[in-house]
Amino acid sequence: MDAAARLSQLRAQAGRVVQTPLAKLIAGDPARAQEFALRVGPIYANFARQHYDRDALAALFALAQSVDAPARLKALFDGEKINLTEGRSVLHTSLRSDLSDAPVAKAAHAQALEARTRMRALVESLSSSGITDVVSVGIGGSDLGPRLAVDALGGAKPGRLRVHFLSNVDGHAAQRVLAGLDPARTAAVLISKTFGTQETLLNGAILRDWLGGTERLYAVSANVERAAQTFSIPAERILPMWDWVGGRYSLWSAVGLPIALAIGMDAFEQMLAGAAEMDAHVLRTPAESNLAFWHALTGVWNRNGLGYSTQAVLPYDERLKLLSNYLQQLVMESLGKSTRTDGTPVGVETVPVWWGGAGTDTQHSFFQALHQGTSIVPADFIGVIRADAPYPQNHRALQANLLAQTEAFANGQASDDPHRAYAGGRPTTTILLDALTPHSFGALLALYEHSVYLQSLVWGINAFDQFGVELGKQVANRLLPALEGQAQADDPVTRALLEQLRGR
Structure with a gap:
């Protein structure tokens, strides 16, 4: 049965469920608030406010079984060439976990450990060199993940090294990044898988000239020879990438060098450990208890069952304000396909448009449309239970707003004044981190990665x-x-x- 046939059955379920308002579904199943929720390590996720019932969930899990999702997850971890259009393995999990006995996965993990040893040495060298600032030059996957991680985990006070990011080919971006920096106390890391990316080459040339040479240039690339030729960077200052790691999955590799420079190598490895914990859960846990399956199938339900064309991600923590930018690439570059792996048209809608921003700022911008607009926008709300900032009253207000918004989206509010009426029925998932640490951050990103792959299996497309x-x-x-x-x-x-x- 192809994707269109499978998903037509899902639409039949949706046609039944939408006859019951979301608030009534919740009230009629008191146990769902507890039973539609899962915890994995530092992450708790509650799906009780999604617009499905138990029968619809059963159909969703049957859908996952019909595409052999558990076995195909194992194929990813084992390094089988699941990137069919490019004939490649997909082994970003081997950068952070050692969960497969397959020789190709073992070899990839060994390469990752060797690169990480070299990476630690470079971090220690730069941290003790008198350098105060590092400019990371890359674009797409070579920029968005590291930029998010540094912003999220950098802390309230600058670390030993201040890391700045330059991605856009617009010369004003370079001008702004370099303003106020001292070239004598600055280094640059050029990150490009092929070392043929126009934006990175142009901005790299600006950095080389501004620094007065290549003495403080470093690189991360799968094309070491070209990096050395183009910018005269010696091999000992070039860290490797591999063709079995896609750009948007690469922050776990030496592409994460800017992260390690900003937060320290020990914290970077804690981030990898958090992702590895999520990997183990996703690989080893039955679908009905598997957080990535719940998240992925919820996305399929909202897109194909209920027909929603956009998805919001709304972190209620200022440190995660760049998460929506990162997820736009991860999700939309991976799932923005209309052709199946066999070359035939998909025949169904695939990825929705992902967008969002940090609460509470966004409550005063686009939430009006989310509450009372004509389009329903499912949303992931992400909160942090324990704050690091020394302002407990602010944190309680932040949490109150998160709870209030998800409740209001689901339940709405009747009014005799139609302008003050709220229809409700807006589905949300609430994800809570115990605290925002490198470990929980790594687990959160790995959750989204696995959710993306599982959705691609349902649609029969190549996510890589x-x-x-x-x-x-x-x-x-x-x-x-x-x-x-x-x-x-x-x-x-x-x-x-x-x-x-x-x-x-």
């Missing part, structure tokens, strides 16, 4: 290629000569736009 990012880059390379007046564009609208760009 990203050909959709290539076309625009190819056209841009063709247009550079036109911008320099050395060629003409083929497209008539582009020609009109070029006239404006060149004429002014």
